């Protein structure tokens with residue numbers, strides 16, 4: 077085993093991985109009980125980053141169980157965005173014509189309390205196996221409209237280098253695929269796992285995009301900076317998706333700091349800001365859509381376009397993502413438009429078109 081691999085394995089080993097490990101931590105009995113219902117795992121390095129004097133610490137709130145997870149509201153769902161409604165083969169979701177999701181594992185390096193696949197990850201203990209992925213690979217090979225496969229989960233970066241390399245080679249062999257996208261929270265919660273070996277395992281024919289999941293500026297550790305630099309230097313596109321989370325990042329200052337640091341410290345383009353889904357047991361994280369729109373409006377004039385994500389809602393049931401405003405159009409009559417400037421003034425604009433172009 078390399079020195080790099082020893083480091084992340086030790087981080088996992090010394091952290092929380094069983095309900096009994098929570099007994100060592102200063103959390104309430106009621107919060108501890110949640111580990112009987114939902115999986116818990118927190119690497120030691122994340123425990124060390126928590127300010128235990130602060131009950132609202134953003135890393136604690138995202139990674140340590142809370143009794144609030146047992147609250148289920150009417151309208152919340154087990155499969156909030158309809159992954160199962162669009163599953164033509166085991167471990168596949170195919171919602172849009174040109175891209176499909178593949179779940180190579182249901183294991184994560186840390187279990188996020190706000191996870192939108194909370195139930196499926198909890199119920200599904202399956203890890204990686206070549207046999208289990210056979211029908212998915214056959215489906216991709218026989219679906220020529222596909223251009224992009226998105227590895228998600230679970231966390232694909234919990235696979236071994238050999239498993240990743242095997243999967244990469246199998247997908248590269250399907251000629252109509254053009255892009256491999258990997259959704260991972262490992263650069264946040266176990267950044268030392270982004271080893272030179274993992275990066276090599278990810279290299280191949282197709283263009284590669286790695287989409288990280290940072291939700292708070294405090295998650296940008298020195299190790300995360302190294303991990304993201306390694307991914308960029310390998311030539312992978314680096315993007316980030318954030319979930320809007322009450323008590324974590326639902327204020328303009330925190331969101332601004334996060335979006336700036338993603339670009340300026342990590343070189344990761346903010347891709348989506350997700351409105352928190354209707355997952356069961358995450359209502360304590362869910363803000364109103366109005367709150368999200370207000371944050372996006374406040375950031376528009378202040379942040380570079382490179383730092384701006386698209387705020388989206390994944391429609392329940394599997395109908396896909398819709399971008400959420402805010403709208404900058406105040407009024408329109410024919411060619412005459414009235415826009416709102418980022419600082420709140422009205423600005424008239426008259427379209428100038430060649431005759432007959434409308």
Ligand code: SF4
Nearest residue numbers: 184187188191230261
């Ligand atoms: S790493 Fe991703 S899939 Fe795993 S628990 Fe967190 S949000 Fe869910």
